[in-house]
Every structure is written in structure tokens, then in C-alpha cells.
Amino acid sequence: MALGRLGSRSINRRVFLASAASVACASEITPGWAVDLRTAAPDPLAAGFQSPDGDARPLTIWQWMNGCVSREGITADLEAFKRAGLGGVQQFMIGGEQAIIDDPTVKILNPKWRDLMAFAIEECARLGLSFGTHNSPGWDSSAGPWVAVEQSMQKLVWSKTTVAGQARFEGALARPDVDPTWNLYRDVAVLAAPEGDVVAIGDIKDLTSHMAADGTLNWTAPPGQWAVFRFGHTANGRTNAGTSPPSGAGLHCDMMSRAAVEAYWTTYPTDIIKLAGAHAGRALARFEIDSYETGPQDWTPLMRQEFAKRRSYDVLPWLLVLAGRTVAGKEQSERFRRDWSKTIAELFANNYYGYITELANRTPGLEMLIEPYATGRGAPFDSLAVGGEGNQLMGEFWQAPSTWGWDSLKPVSSAAHRSGKRLVYAEAFTGQPPYAWRQDPYALKATGDRAFCAGVNRMAFHAAAHNPWPKMKPGMTMGWWGTQFGPGQTWWEHGGPEWITYLTRCQYMLQQGVFAADLCYLLNASGTPKMPKGYEGDIFGEKDLIERVSVRNGRLTLPDGASYSALILPDSDLMTPELARKIRQLVADGALIIGPKPVRSPSLTDYPACDNEVARIAAEVWGESAASTPRAYGKGRIVWGKSLEVVLKEAAIDPDVEFEADAPLRWIHRSHAQAEIYFLSNAKDAPLATTVSFRQNGRTPELWHADTGTMTRPREWSVAGGRTHFNLSFDASGSVFVVFRAKPSGALPIQEAGDRAAVTLPVDGAWDLSFAPNMGAPRKLAIKRLASWSEHSVPGVRYFSGTATYSKEIEIPSSLVRKAGQVIIDLGRVKNVATVAVNGTAFRTLWKPPFRVDVSKALRPGTNLIEVRVTNLWPNRLIGDEQEPDDCVWGEPKKFPFGAKPASVGRPLAKIPNWLAQGRPRPSAGRRTFTTFKFFSSSDPLHESGLLGPVTVDFVPRGQSG
Numbered sequence: 001m002a003l004g005r006l007g008s009r010s011i012n013r014r015v016f017l018a019s020a021a022s023v024a025c026a027s028e029i030t031p032g033w034a035v036d037l038r039t040a041a042p043d044p045l046a047a048g049f050q051s052p053d054g055d056a057r058p059l060t061i062w063q064w065m066n067g068c069v070s071r072e073g074i075t076a077d078l079e080a081f082k083r084a085g086l087g088g089v090q091q092f093m094i095g096g097e098q099a100i101i102d103d104p105t106v107k108i109l110n111p112k113w114r115d116l117m118a119f120a121i122e123e124c125a126r127l128g129l130s131f132g133t134h135n136s137p138g139w140d141s142s143a144g145p146w147v148a149v150e151q152s153m154q155k156l157v158w159s160k161t162t163v164a165g166q167a168r169f170e171g172a173l174a175r176p177d178v179d180p181t182w183n184l185y186r187d188v189a190v191l192a193a194p195e196g197d198v199v200a201i202g203d204i205k206d207l208t209s210h211m212a213a214d215g216t217l218n219w220t221a222p223p224g225q226w227a228v229f230r231f232g233h234t235a236n237g238r239t240n241a242g243t244s245p246p247s248g249a250g251l252h253c254d255m256m257s258r259a260a261v262e263a264y265w266t267t268y269p270t271d272i273i274k275l276a277g278a279h280a281g282r283a284l285a286r287f288e289i290d291s292y293e294t295g296p297q298d299w300t301p302l303m304r305q306e307f308a309k310r311r312s313y314d315v316l317p318w319l320l321v322l323a324g325r326t327v328a329g330k331e332q333s334e335r336f337r338r339d340w341s342k343t344i345a346e347l348f349a350n351n352y353y354g355y356i357t358e359l360a361n362r363t364p365g366l367e368m369l370i371e372p373y374a375t376g377r378g379a380p381f382d383s384l385a386v387g388g389e390g391n392q393l394m395g396e397f398w399q400a401p402s403t404w405g406w407d408s409l410k411p412v413s414s415a416a417h418r419s420g421k422r423l424v425y426a427e428a429f430t431g432q433p434p435y436a437w438r439q440d441p442y443a444l445k446a447t448g449d450r451a452f453c454a455g456v457n458r459m460a461f462h463a464a465a466h467n468p469w470p471k472m473k474p475g476m477t478m479g480w481w482g483t484q485f486g487p488g489q490t491w492w493e494h495g496g497p498e499w500i501t502y503l504t505r506c507q508y509m510l511q512q513g514v515f516a517a518d519l520c521y522l523l524n525a526s527g528t529p530k531m532p533k534g535y536e537g538d539i540f541g542e543k544d545l546i547e548r549v550s551v552r553n554g555r556l557t558l559p560d561g562a563s564y565s566a567l568i569l570p571d572s573d574l575m576t577p578e579l580a581r582k583i584r585q586l587v588a589d590g591a592l593i594i595g596p597k598p599v600r601s602p603s604l605t606d607y608p609a610c611d612n613e614v615a616r617i618a619a620e621v622w623g624e625s626a627a628s629t630p631r632a633y634g635k636g637r638i639v640w641g642k643s644l645e646v647v648l649k650e651a652a653i654d655p656d657v658e659f660e661a662d663a664p665l666r667w668i669h670r671s672h673a674q675a676e677i678y679f680l681s682n683a684k685d686a687p688l689a690t691t692v693s694f695r696q697n698g699r700t701p702e703l704w705h706a707d708t709g710t711m712t713r714p715r716e717w718s719v720a721g722g723r724t725h726f727n728l729s730f731d732a733s734g735s736v737f738v739v740f741r742a743k744p745s746g747a748l749p750i751q752e753a754g755d756r757a758a759v760t761l762p763v764d765g766a767w768d769l770s771f772a773p774n775m776g777a778p779r780k781l782a783i784k785r786l787a788s789w790s791e792h793s794v795p796g797v798r799y800f801s802g803t804a805t806y807s808k809e810i811e812i813p814s815s816l817v818r819k820a821g822q823v824i825i826d827l828g829r830v831k832n833v834a835t836v837a838v839n840g841t842a843f844r845t846l847w848k849p850p851f852r853v854d855v856s857k858a859l860r861p862g863t864n865l866i867e868v869r870v871t872n873l874w875p876n877r878l879i880g881d882e883q884e885p886d887d888c889v890w891g892e893p894k895k896f897p898f899g900a901k902p903a904s905v906g907r908p909l910a911k912i913p914n915w916l917a918q919g920r921p922r923p924s925a926g927r928r929t930f931t932t933f934k935f936f937s938s939s940d941p942l943h944e945s946g947l948l949g950p951v952t953v954d955f956v957p958r959g960q961s962g
Helices: 044-050 071-084 111-127 258-265 268-279 303-311 316-322 330-361 406-418 441-453 496-510 542-548 577-588 609-621 644-650 814-819 875-881
Strands: 059-065 088-094 130-134 154-164 168-172 186-194 216-220 225-235 284-289 367-370 392-398 424-430 458-465 519-522 537-540 550-552 555-557 566-568 592-594 631-633 636-639 657-659 665-672 675-682 688-694 701-705 710-712 718-720 723-730 735-741 759-763 767-771 780-783 803-812 820-826 829-831 833-838 841-843 852-854 862-871 894-896 903-908 946-949 951-957
Touching (some): 071 088, 071 111, 225 316, 258 330, 284 330, 316 330, 330 367, 392 406, 406 424, 441 496, 458 496, 519 542, 542 577, 759 803, 803 814
Parallel strands (some): 088 130, 392 424
Antiparallel strands (some): 665 675, 820 951, 833 841
């Protein structure tokens, strides 16, 4: 029977008003539209899960677009971030093609800019938000107009002059080419070598002292033809002009020179510290170095000294290899190239990333956050080495369907684990322009869960472009990039806080204890190995393995307690003597190591003695046999020639987590002093039921639900073979924490059954619908049936974006209420966020399917007022505005070049319109929105919106509810 037709009397439909008198301290009910899940918790871990705070709260990347900043906008943004549950901001100064519009009165470091920056830090302090910022304008490395050419990034350059032997040569050597923009050149050396395919090291002549300051060489060459190379260095000319506002654009500092890095630090970063005053190291909490996009650097003034200190031989004669000559044979030249690259990598790690962190830490409480990898042009450094630097590390991931950034997460999370860093940050949900304004919290959930399973435990949303005009919605964007996270979003205060609460609970749990894994992979280059199903692991570089890993009770152990069952070596026969010594020690102390026998060193350091030492250790540890049988050495074993899966099985190292082969589950495991914590995520946009098995014995499994803050236990579980087994059901893109506590709570309720017998009454027929004002829709209207707003005949409804409320009175038979253990309202399909209220009591906001809520404590026999508050996305109103005359000037259409077929995605705002700058009414009165990038046209298809249903009331009989 249709509830809308119960009885013969007419139904008086009225708009819902949340009643403050209907406060109820329960997980489902709260006054107004918020949710309070704070309840008495049995222990600190559970209490923190239900009401997390501090580092568990996400950040947002807050971009100031080319000086378009206002005090009013700063306060509006930050207060909105605080209300939504964020923990702080990571601020960037953005220019380049992403910020064509500008405010010419705001220049970096001018008085107005300083006032705005100081005010933003002060406002963060007032609101209890942390403030971080990039260490330079733009988002790449460390640059600005204050960097002197002499202290900018350098490159090695050379010229070649052919000289005939047995004759005196007196003449000028050509100066190597340099960019006249910088007009910097400094000599390094003059080297001569006989012409030929291979140069013997002893035949190379150092002629540096034979050349005068003006480049004139005076030298009598031995017999034969000689190539004379004049080596020098010059600025490589890399700037941040593509990402910074023009007032902050300039050369990048020499990242291989401590002197240059310190000189840089005394400029822009120090100015910000001074502006922060007493808030430095408190509200001003972080500087950042974003992903490296600056291109190569291969020289620094102290390169010769640094190379000798690190490699124990002189680089000078080997510079010919860089000029294209083969010195002492192909193999030795390749060894030098390896040593050269490693030296550059170490200088970047130590003199830039490490030293700038040290400079930041001179202000107590101030930290350096780094993304230790490159995007775009590649990196002149080793991400494995850089990952050991910085106080905090950050990776990135892009919102689906983009796959960008995901390859950074395992290396970054591994770097954090191996260096003892509790937090693993991520630039989160970065968006590509074809999907702008099309994402709701549910669309973001599966992406975020995937990142959690890759090791992320603190997100920084990409991004919230600062909106200097708070009343203009959606407002500012970062050009065409980013998923929009800020008060301009339709769902920012309806659905956004609930989703952020979910993330905060997840991040709290994933920050507990240490990452639990079996496998430790040693890599000699960046990458992510494919791990066997059911196992997890971390990636190590040589330095961290040598310096931080020991063996305890047969496990490879880090100082903070994280440990691994086995070490997997690279598939290579090259190994430095230092690493060979470490492997020998680890095996002797009891480790299981899997990998091939080394043959020689890859380096020229101490050559050829280095090869002899590696061979001796290999014979001692691996033995002389080529067979693949495990070899015992000391307390441990070394195995090679077998698959990893076979070795793990033979070693009785069972999978940590097992589930059905076709189940699309992702997972991660944290080990805490009081609990073993697993996070499991359904990667499928459909419900899932599967059997799971954990390598846990003797502890009761508990199910902690981060979306609601509730904790339950499975109906049934079993223990066999040292493992705990039970069935798990997931919603579409659902997730759960499985917690094995040392002291479990016996009071937890049993999880709800997957299939529950119920009496279902449909709620169909007419509804009253009221819309938020000033968005073009009628204030109220009656609808005969549920349908998408985009199908309505009234343009203001068809193009509506924002929040509207459905209301309806229904009759509930008393017999159904008396027999029910639970009464559930099921909304069916919703686009995109909904909150149900019954008789003046609002329940938790539903931001993901299933759109079901238990209303037992509010629904009563007889007449009941049902309200459903629904928020959709921006596209429909943006498309609707394109039916109106334009009142802005737009730039040329932009094509997105990275898809299968380049396509136009919109146009940037060319200049700030006068009506906006002067605060006058806009000329196009029918337009309801304003934004700085036009992503939609008048002919674009509209998006489904509103309450789509079918709506039902489900009565679950007593004894069937959870």
C-alpha cells in the first residue's frame, strides 16, 4: 500500500524546521543537521577513533592566485575550513598560466602582501588551524628574484679544440656557450686527451695551469692528434616563472650547495618567519618542497671536493666521460657515470632537502614537508635517498579516472616507515579539467580508501583556491586543475563535514602504531615491486638498510619497532662492498634474505679491490654452488633461484590477509601496542560479501566503522591453523577497520545481518519541495512524483544547483511500529547528499549509498512528517547560466592534451570584471554563479539531481536487527 494514500483525509505537507528540543544522545540522532558521536569509550584507542583530533584532521592546499587575495576572503575561507573539520592549510602562491587574472596592488613581499600573509597566519592561530606554505612562490623547489646568478642552479659546459702534436700551441680556447640572459661563466679545468675511441687514464693531461685567465693556452703537445677540452660551469637558467606570480619569479638556487641554500633561506622563508612573529613554529607549522619539476643540475662550485670526499678519487680526468669520451674502457666509464649520478643524488639529499630541513628546524616547532620525487622533467636525484630527509614526507594521488601520482605513494610511505616518520601525507584528489565540479564525497571515497591502503594517513586536499569574493559562488579555481575543496562547493557544509569526519577517523587509526609488513625490498632505483597476494612490504635504499636495519628474533627490525620477515634483493649481480658487508651481518644474525649472488661492485671507488671484496663475501655467504637450495649462514639463511611465493611457503610465512580470489579488496595493517589494526576497502562500486582470514590467533575480531563511529563484532568467527576466519559484507565502495584488541570489549553489539526480513512500505506520490533562495528556482513547489530536477519543465528547477528540502506527511500503522525492532527509511537513489528528518528530529547526513537511516527513535504510529534535505552538484546551474548573456571576458579555449583525444575543456577568465571589482550589480542579472574558469557550455548535458527514490519505510522485526 502506498503510504501517501493511507486514509481518506488530505495530507498537510509543511516544510521541516529542526527542533532544538529533539536532542537525543545517540549515534543516529542529533539536533539540526550535525552529528555527535561522542560516547563513553572503553579505552583511549576507541575514544580517539570516535572523536579524533589533531594530526588526524586533513589539511587543504590553499592557493592564492596571483595576488587576488582579500582579508574578507581569508577569514571566510578559514572559518569554513574549520567548520568542515579540517586541521589546517598548506598555502601556495600561484601564477603562470593557471592565474591569468591578477591584483596588481599585491606583489610578493610588498607591504600589502605582507599584511595579508601575517593576517592569514593570525587567523589560523585564532581558529586553531595549522598554517603551512611552500618555501618559495610557485610550487617547484626554491626560487625567486632574490637568487643571485652565481648561487643559482649550475651546469657543466665545455668546448673542444683539436691540437696537433710535436708543436707549440699558443691561442685562445673557445669559451663554452652560455646563455647571454645570465652571462655567467666560470672555468673548471682544461684537459687534453689523444684522439681515439678509448682514452687511457694515464694519457690524460691536466692543462689547467697552462691556460691564462683570458682563455689563452700555451702548451706543446706530445706526438699525435690531441683533443683539448675547456670545462666550465654556468647557470642552467631554470626558474619558477611557470608556476609563480610574476613578482615572485626568478632563478632556482643551487640545490647542491649548502651556501646557496642558506643564502636562499635568508630571503623569502625568513621573511615569512618574521611575519609570523610569535606564531612561528606554532600556527606557522610547516614549509614545503613540492614535487620536483625543475629539471637537471650537474655542477656546483665545490663539486670536485664533494666528489673526492664521497667517492675517494678525483673526478677531474673522468670529466671527459661527460664530454662523450670513453676513459679506461666502457665498463670503467659506466662505473664513473654511476658514481657521478650517485654524488649528485647525495648532494641533493644532503645539501638541499636535508639542509633546508635543518634550517627550518632552527625555528623550534617548525617542520619541513617534502615530496621526495619528480614529476614532468625527471629528477637528477635518487628518490630513495631523498626520502630519508625532511621532517615529514608527502606523495600525491589524482582523482579517478586519472592514474597520475599513484606511483609516488608506495615509495613515499616506505620512506616514511623506514625513517621512523609517523605521518604519511598526500596531495589528495588532484583533479583533471574534464571532471571539474563533477565529484561528490562518494565519488572521492573509493579513491581515498585506495590511498589509505597504499600507506597514506594524512591528506592535504588539492585544492581550495582562495576566493577573495566570498559571496560569489563557486568562486576562484586554480585555473583548470583540482577537485574543488572549499566553501564554494555545494556540498561543503552538507556532506563535506561528514565525509571529512570519515577521513579523520580513518587517518587516526592509520597513524597508530607501526606499519605491519612481511617484506623488505632493496631497490637500486625508484619503483614499486609487485608483492604476492596477501603480503605487504616496504621499499628500502642502500643507505637506510645499512644504517637503520638490524635483526631481532629473526626479523629485520627498524629502531621504532617496525619489522619484516624477509629481505628481497634486486635482480642484479652488482653490489657495493658496504652493502655486501651489511648483508653478511644480517644473515649471520638470523635474517632470511632472498636474492642473487653478487659478482662485483658497480663503483670505481677502491677499484679493483672493491670487486675482490665483493667476490670474497659472496663466496662466504652464498657459497660456491649455483644451486637454488637455501644456504644457512650463521643464524640465518640466504635463498636464490626460487620464486618469492615458494620461499615464503617453505619458510612458513603465511599471508597476513587472505580472501576469495575474485574479491576486489584492498587492505593495510598497522600494529599497535594494544591492538592489531586492519583496514579493508571494497574497490568495487557494488555490494560485496566475502570470507576473510587474518594471521591472528587468540583475539576477538571487532568491526570499527569510520563512517558512523560505531563498533560491532562479527556474528560468527572461527580460529583454525593460527588464523581467524569470518564473513564480511561491504556496501558499494564500503570499508571497515578490523581490530584485534589485547583486551576486547564484550559489550560491543553484533553487526547487522546482511539479509533482514522486513515489511516494506513504499512512500510514493506527491511531495512538497522548497529550494534555497537566490539560485533561480521557485521558493516552493509541489511535485507529483520523484524525478531528477534536470527533467523538470521549469528552467529554475532544471538548472538548480544547491540544497532543496522534500517534505511529506505519511501515515504509519501502529501494528507495524509495535512489532518492529528497527524502522529504516531507505531513500533509494540520491544525487548527491541527503539528510532525513522525522517529526523534527534530524539524523546523520547520508553522503554515500546505501541511503538508509534508522529512524526508530523518532517515527511514531499515525501521522509522521518526513523531510529529506538534498544537495546536488554545480554543473546544472553553471550550464543554466550559459543560457544567459555573458558579462565577463574570457581567454582562448584550452584543450586538455593528456586524454586519448585532445578536447576543449573550457576558457579561463581573462580579467576581473569591473562590476565585480567595484562591487556593482552584475549586468547579466539572470546569472547565479561566478567562477574563474568556464568549464561548461550551454549545450552540455545536465546531471541527475535530487531525491530519485524509490523511498521506502522498512520495518525490521524484533530479533532481526543488529
